[in-house]
Amino acid sequence: MCSQLGCERGQGLGVTRNCRILVRTARREPTERRSQMAMTVPFSGGCACGAIRYECSARPIVSSNCHCRDCQRASGSAFGPFLTVSADALRLTRGEPRFYRKVSDGGNPMLRGFCPDCGSPLLIQEPHRSKIVSIHAASLDDPSWYKPTMDIFTASAQPWDVMNPKLEKFARMPPIPESFGR
Ligand SMILES: [Zn+2]
Ligand SMILES: [Zn+2]
Numbered sequence: 001m002c003s004q005l006g007c008e009r010g011q012g013l014g015v016t017r018n019c020r021i022l023v024r025t026a027r028r029e030p031t032e033r034r035s036q037m038a039m040t041v042p043f044s045g046g047c048a049c050g051a052i053r054y055e056c057s058a059r060p061i062v063s064s065n066c067h068c069r070d071c072q073r074a075s076g077s078a079f080g081p082f083l084t085v086s087a088d089a090l091r092l093t094r095g096e097p098r099f100y101r102k103v104s105d106g107g108n109p110m111l112r113g114f115c116p117d118c119g120s121p122l123l124i125q126e127p128h129r130s131k132i133v134s135i136h137a138a139s140l141d142d143p144s145w146y147k148p149t150m151d152i153f154t155a156s157a158q159p160w161d162v163m164n165p166k167l168e169k170f171a172r173m174p175p176i177p178e179s180f181g182r
Helices: 016-038 067-075
Strands: 043-046 053-056 062-066 078-085 090-094 098-103 109-114 121-125 130-138 149-152
Touching: 067 078, 067 109
Parallel strands: 062 149
Antiparallel strands: 043 053, 053 090, 062 078, 078 130, 098 109, 109 121, 121 130
8 A cells, every 4th residue: 555645546556656746746736726816806606506607796895714503504514615795796697596594693584595406505695784695605616716814603613623723713793894784
């Protein structure tokens, strides 16, 4: 068995020349990834099956990783990564999400939009903040440029959640500007 990290080819063969090439490629990858992280406006995205597509004509207002229990359930993971954009800038270009309504951990009604065909989570609308919409970052066509600036609802984060210590932390919801709508 090849002992090199990142080797998938060398099992039972020892470290081959191909293994070393793979290892070098794996080590170089983070730098290459960083260089891909440039956003362009408009940006687009959609669900896994392609039934629902959207386009956004403005840059995100805020980007946050939400660790509340609702986002854990909706994402099936440790947190929901979101870009919050102006509602005016977001346009559906194909299909209609289905909305699941519930009261959020923050105590306000919230509509979670997902694809009724493949189940992919897509966006969150909050009736009391009608001027903004939050988009699930993984639904972007190029999610590599997503740059979260804060972790929110960290009070409900799971013990197996790994957070970036450099991001600002809020135990629950951070203060929301009144301009987001009431
Ligand atoms: Zn779908
Ligand atoms: Zn959340």
